[in-house]
Amino acid sequence: MSIVAGSYEKFIWGFKLKSLKKSQTLTLTPLFSYPSHLSPIKSVAVAGPVAASGGTDDSVKVYDLSSCSEIGTLTDHSGAVTSLSFFSPSSLSFPRNLLSASDDGSVCIYDADPFVHLKTIAAHKKGVNDLSIHPSGKLALTVGRDSCLAMLNLVRGRRSFYCRLGKEASLVKFDLSGDKFYMVMEEKVCVHEAEDAKLVFEMENPKRVLCAAPGSNGLLFTGGEDRNITAWDTASGKVAYCIEDAHSARVKGIVVLSRNDSGTADDDPYMVASASSDGVIRVWDVRMANREKPNPLAEANTKSRLTCLAGSSLKSFKGPQVVSNAPKKEQDAVMEGS
Numbered sequence: 001m002s003i004v005a006g007s008y009e010k011f012i013w014g015f016k017l018k019s020l021k022k023s024q025t026l027t028l029t030p031l032f033s034y035p036s037h038l039s040p041i042k043s044v045a046v047a048g049p050v051a052a053s054g055g056t057d058d059s060v061k062v063y064d065l066s067s068c069s070e071i072g073t074l075t076d077h078s079g080a081v082t083s084l085s086f087f088s089p090s091s092l093s094f095p096r097n098l099l100s101a102s103d104d105g106s107v108c109i110y111d112a113d114p115f116v117h118l119k120t121i122a123a124h125k126k127g128v129n130d131l132s133i134h135p136s137g138k139l140a141l142t143v144g145r146d147s148c149l150a151m152l153n154l155v156r157g158r159r160s161f162y163c164r165l166g167k168e169a170s171l172v173k174f175d176l177s178g179d180k181f182y183m184v185m186e187e188k189v190c191v192h193e194a195e196d197a198k199l200v201f202e203m204e205n206p207k208r209v210l211c212a213a214p215g216s217n218g219l220l221f222t223g224g225e226d227r228n229i230t231a232w233d234t235a236s237g238k239v240a241y242c243i244e245d246a247h248s249a250r251v252k253g254i255v256v257l258s259r260n261d262s263g264t265a266d267d268d269p270y271m272v273a274s275a276s277s278d279g280v281i282r283v284w285d286v287r288m289a290n291r292e293k294p295n296p297l298a299e300a301n302t303k304s305r306l307t308c309l310a311g312s313s314l315k316s317f318k319g320p321q322v323v324s325n326a327p328k329k330e331q332d333a334v335m336e337g338s
Contacts, residue, residue: 054081224252253309
């Protein structure tokens, strides 16, 4: 499994989570660490052997995790890159598309093999705070500083829906099935039906929520200024369990790590990784949450102010192709075959 984190100090951090055969314990082994951007990193994304990072230098950097190398730069935004997301069909071992959102209010769509710019969609009148791709790959949701929610038609490459919210939302996430989506507004987490955006219920966190990641069985993991990792049961709207004081400072990133293909459901722990502005990345077995003080399975101290976190399984996939200098494409079917 691979974990990538970005920091305020412009550094990108890459780790591989692996087990030590003799002691049967887990460790975060460093893959790389260097100042990849000219200014703070705001977002990272990982899919298989490829990773991407976006910074306030208006650029997206692309990395090959199998060779621990940077393979190119995407410079299609005129504002800080605030959110990144890969679309990876279950039938493929490599992501098909990369979406990037920016403070310039736009969302860029890229072909991920090779990395070629396909389309730029004007999503919001102000900066985009977050984006989430539906599991089908046919649409995406964005929330912005204009206090609006937008739906993007990724097949035709255009905005298909736009509405004003009562308050600015900082995060938007589809659940794993795509039947629901979640929006975060400071301490509040709203659960909506994906079909008609109907509000199902609201969940109140004691302090501001800064990161969220959907899990299986209808769980939603959140972290924030309370320094906790909270698992919400989105069927009931109640807290399923909580790892209190998971970090010494606010939690800035959280990732539900996929399971190893070689392990069974009973033998393989359900793992969640978290990153904090205290510079520490920790990996947890959430089954231990009911203990009085659970210990992390592994941790690494970057000694920097971490801002974001991403991760996925790292398998022996084919490596990504370098960023292409081919001209931009204007296609009716932007994400063709999705």
